[in-house]
Amino acid sequence: xxQKQLADIRTKYVKEFTKxxxxxxxxxxxxxxxxxxxxxxxxxxxxxxDILVIIEDAPEEARIKDEILRIAYEIEYESGxxxxxxxxxxxxKEFTQRLEAGSPFIYNAxxxxxxxxxxxxxxxxKRHIEISEKFLQSSKLLLRxxxxxxxxxxAYYSMYHAAQxxxxxxxVTPPKT
Numbered sequence: 001x002x003q004k005q006l007a008d009i010r011t012k013y014v015k016e017f018t019k020x021x022x023x024x025x026x027x028x029x030x031x032x033x034x035x036x037x038x039x040x041x042x043x044x045x046x047x048x049x050d051i052l053v054i055i056e057d058a059p060e061e062a063r064i065k066d067e068i069l070r071i072a073y074e075i076e077y078e079s080g081x082x083x084x085x086x087x088x089x090x091x092x093k094e095f096t097q098r099l100e101a102g103s104p105f106i107y108n109a110x111x112x113x114x115x116x117x118x119x120x121x122x123x124x125x126k127r128h129i130e131i132s133e134k135f136l137q138s139s140k141l142l143l144r145x146x147x148x149x150x151x152x153x154x155a156y157y158s159m160y161h162a163a164q165x166x167x168x169x170x171x172v173t174p175p176k177t
Contacts, residue, residue: 009079010049014049014083014116018117020075021117024067027056027119028058030054032054032115032116033052033053033110033113034113035050035052035112036112038050049084051072051087072087095124096124099168132159132162135154139152139158
């Protein structure tokens with residue numbers, strides 16, 4: 001089968017997977033990201049479909065993760081196993097921790113990411129912006145009080161978090177510091 005045909009078939013099932021996830025799990029699904037060979041346009045006969053599903057931090061996270069796997073298997077079965085979906089599920093907290101730690105997996109997933117559904121990634125960006133603003137306000141106050149060195153430290157962290165937000169927005173995993 002041609003690469004384009006393979007990509008078209010798999011794309012059809014990716015859309016169906018995303019639709020079922022959001023219908024079944026609702027707001028529990030924060031973000032669905034396609035990454036890997038299909039996202040890069042390098043799909044082959046043996047390529048699976050790599051999907052990162054970011055879910056809310058909730059007491060029932062194990063049940064949600066099981067449901068994601070069940071839906072993936074349903075899609076695989078319906079496709080005659082022409083679309084092997086390999087979902088990785090992370091809570092928003094797990095994703096944020098890995099992102100901030102400079103995880104190679106998260107970096108590679110985001111490098112080629114196609115965001116299929118977003119109901120939460122922007123929350124991470126918003127958090128970094130809020131932290132940046134707090135550090136900036138603190139820096140201004142310290143500078144007015146004559147604590148130059150402390151003001152510089154706070155200004156540094158303000159810029160650090162602003163840069164983190166900008167990099168995440170652009171789909172780049174910030175380097176680990």
